[in-house]
Amino acid sequence: MFRKLLFLFAVFLVTANLLYAFTDEDEKSERKIISGHILDAETGESLIGASVMIKELGVGTISNSYGFYSIAVAPGAYTLLCSYIGYDDYSQTVELTEDFRIEIELAPGSEELDEIQVRGERKNQNITQVEMGVEKLQTKTIKSIPALMGEVDVIKAIQLLPGVHSTAEGGSGFSVRGGSPDQNLILLDEATVYNASHLMGFFSVFNNDAIKDLKLYKGDVPAQYGGRLSSLLDVRMKDGNSKEFTGAGGIGTISSRLTLEGPLKKDKTTMLLSGRRTYMDLFLPLSSDENVRDSRLYFYDASLKLTHRFNDNNRLYISSYLGRDVMKSPYFRMGFGNRTFTARWNHIFSQKLFMNLTTVWSRYDYELGTAEDEPDSFLWESDLEDIGVKADFGLYITPEHVLKFGAQSFYHTFNPGAAKGTGEQSIFNEYIVDKNYALEHAAYLSHQHKIGDKLVLKYGLRVSLFQSIGEGTVYDYDENYQVVDSTLYASGEVYQNYWGLEPRLGVNYMIAPNWSLKFNYNRSRQTIQQATNTTAGSPLDIWFPSSPNVKPQVADQLALGVFHNFQNDRYQLSVEGYYKDMQHTIDFADHADLLLNKYLEGELRVGDSKAYGLEFLLKKTEGDLTGWVGYTLSRAERTIPGINDGKTYVAPFDKTHDISTVLNYQLSERVSLSANWVYSTGQPVTLPIQRYEVNGTVIPYYSERNGSRYDDYHRLDLSLALKSRNRKNRPWSGEWVFSIYNAYNRKNTWAMSFIQDSEKPTETYAEKTYLFPIIPAVTYNFKF
DSSP, rough: HHHHHHHHHHHHHHHHHHHHHHHOOOHHHHHHEEEEEETTTTOOOOOTTOOETTTTTTEEEOOTTTTTTEEEEEEEEEEEEEOTTTTEEEEEEEESSSSSOOOOOOOOOOOOGGSOOOOOSTTTTTSSSSOOHHHHHHHHHOOOOGGGGOOOOOOHHHHHSEEEEEESOSSSSSEEEEEEEGGEEEETEEEEOOOOOEGTTTTEEGGGEEEEEEESSSSOTTTTTOOSSSEEEEEOOOOOOOOEEEEEEEEESSSSEEEEEEEETTTTTTEEEEEEEEEOOOOOOOOOSSSTTEEEEEEEEEEEEEEEEETEEEEEEEEEEEEEHHHEEESSSEEEEEEEEEEEEEEEEEESSSEEEEEEEEEEEEEEEEOOOOSSOOEEEEEEEEEEEEEEEEEEEEEEEEEEEEEEEEEEEEEEEEEEEETTTOOOEEEOOOOEEEEEEEEEEEEEEETTTEEEEEEEEEEEEEEEEEEEEEEEEEEEEEEEEEEOOOOOOOOEEEEEEEEEEEEEEEEEETTTEEEEEEEEEOOOEEOOOOOOSTTTEEEEEEEETTTOOOEEEEEEEEEEETTTTTEEEEEEEEEEEEEEEEEETTTTTOTOTHHHGGGEEEEEEEEEEEEEEEOOOSSSSSEEEEEEEEHHHHHHHHGGGGGOETTTTSSSSSEEEEEEEEOOSSEEEEEEEEEEEEOOOOEEEEEEEEEEEEEEESSOOOOOOOOOOEEEEEEEEEEOOOOOTTOOEEEEEEEETTTTTTOOOEEEEEEOOOOOOTTEEEEEEEOOSOOEEEEEEEOE
C-alpha cells in the first residue's frame, strides 16, 4: 500500500507541476534565455557540473554532462557568475533584452592547482543540490591516493568512500550498500563495461589520464539509468584538447602509459588517444626455468575519442575502448577483455531544449584452454554483447523547472560458453551451452522543481520492459529443481515479458544556509545478473538474463541524510541513513555447478533480502592538509528458502564496520605526502567447524551459510610525490611518485584452507593465504 501511495503521489506531483511549468503566464512569456557551453580556456574541454548563477536574482543552474547550461529570466541588467573547482571565477555584466548565447571559458586557477581538492564544483553544492548518496572524485584527487604497485586506479579510489567495500584483497570488484558486484552498472561514455578489471582484478580498466569525470550514485540513480539494484558508476572520457597538442604519461613499476590529445582541425575536430601496457612478461625470458621463459603475462588497453563541432547547435562524439588480458604458459592459456564503441550526437533545438542521441556497442569475452595436442586439451570460449540506442532530452523551462525525458532500447546476446577439444589427440568432443537473446527497453520522465529558497523536489518515473526472445530452449523444473520438460522457441519469438514501474523521488530542504535535510526514494529492477560462487569474483563468471524461471530482482531504497558545511565551507559533514528492501534475490545452492551448465537455472535459489546502515563522511577541502574520513555501520541479510534451512543469514558482502581515512599534506609547492588507512570487519565465509569420520573418511561439517568471518581487515598505504621545478618556456614537466602498499605488512586473509595433518590423521589445521606483503613502487609521471 505504501508503494502504491508513493507512486500515485509522484504521478500527481509530476502532472501538477508540468501543468504549472507550461502555463502560458505573462511573466514566463517575457523571460529571456542565457545559454551556452562552459569550457576550459586552455584545452577547450567541456566542464561538467560547473555552476552558473545570476547574481542579482540568486538563481542558477549547473552544466550538464556535455557542458551545456540554460537559464531563463526576465529582461534586465544582470551579473553572470560562473565557477568551477580549480578554476578562476568568471563574471560578466549582461544587458538581457533578447535571448543570449555565450560560450564561457574558465581559466585554470594557478593557486588552487597546487592543492589537492576533494570538494564539489561549488563550495556548498553538497548542501544545495537535491542529489544524495552521490560521490564525485576528480582525477587529480584519485592520482594523489597511494596505489598498489604505483598504478593509479579509479576503482580503488571509490572503494575508499562510505558505503563502498572492496570484495577481495587487491581486487577491483566493489560492493555498494551490501549489494553484489554485478548489481553495479559501470558505464564508460554510456557503454556498459561488464568486467572492469585487469590482471585477475588487481587493477581496473580505466586509465586515469584519459578520464575527465567520475560519478558514483549509491542510491539516488537518475531516471534515465536503470537495470542494476545497487549503484551507477558513470565514467566520462576527456574530449581532447582543442587548442594545442599535448601529452601525458607515466613509467611505473609494472606498466607504462601514454596519452596524446590535440586538434585535428582547429575549433572543429579534436582527438584523444590513450594507451597502457604492462611489461612483466618482458622479463620472463630471463628466467632460468624454461617453462617460465615461454610464458606470457600482460594486459593492455587503448582508448580513442574524436569530437567534432559542426556548429553552435550540433556536436558529434565518437569514443572507443579496447582492453585485454593475456596469460599463457606451456600448460594453459587464458584471455579476457572488453570492447566498447559509442557515437553521440548533441543537438540544441532551442536555447531551452537539448538532445543527446547515442548509439552504443559493447562486448566482453573470455577464453580458457590448455596446451594443444594432449589427450586433455580443450578450449572454452564465452562472450556477452550489447547493442543499443538512446535518446535523452533536457528541457530548461525556467531556473525553477528542469525537465528530462527520453527512451532507450538494447539487444543482448548471451553466450554462456562453448568448449571443444583442441588438437588431434584430444579426447573431448564439442559441448555447447545454448545462447540466450533478449530485448530491453525503457522510457523515463523526471522533473526538478525548486520551490522558494529552501525546498527542491526531484521526481520522476521510469518504465522498463524486458523481453526474452528466441531462438532458445526453456527448461521446466520440479520442486527438487530437476528438469522435467523443455520448450523450444523459434528465432525472434518473444516468449517472456517483464515490465515494471520505477518511481524516483528526491527532496532537499535548506534548514539554514549551511544545513540541509535530504530524503530519497528509488525503485530499481535488475534483469541481468552474474553467476559466481566466490566473493572475489572471476573473469570466467557467467552473466545470464531473466527468463520464465528467473524473475527480475527488485529493490526499494529509502534514504535520509543531514548535510552541514562549516568554517566557510572548508569542512563538509554528512550523515546518511538508508534502508534497502529487495525481492527475488538470487543465490546459489550449496556446491552449485555454474560453469558450462545448461541447467544453470536449477542451481538458483530465490528469496528476499534487506540492507540498512549509516554512513558518516567528514571532508576537509582546502589548505595544506586535505582529505576525508568515512565510517559505515551496516548490515546486509538474506532469507532464501533452500539455503541455510530457510533461516536468515548475512549476505556475502556484509561488513558491520568500515573505516577509510584519506589524507594529503602539501609540504611545499613541489612536495606532497599522502596516506590512506582502511579498516573493516572480516568478510563472512562458510567454514568447517566440526568433523566426523565415516568408514575411515574424514568429512567436514560446515557452519551456517556465511556463519563465520575472516579476521578483521586493515592496511596502511603511503606515498610521496616530488614535482619538477616550474620553469618558463619549458614544455616538459615531470613528477616522481614513491609509494608503499601495506606499509606495516599486515597479513590480511585472502583465503582459508583446511589441511589434514599427514603425521596426525585425526587432526586438521587451518592454513591462511594472504596476497600482499609490503610492496614499494616508483612511478615517473610526465606532461608535455
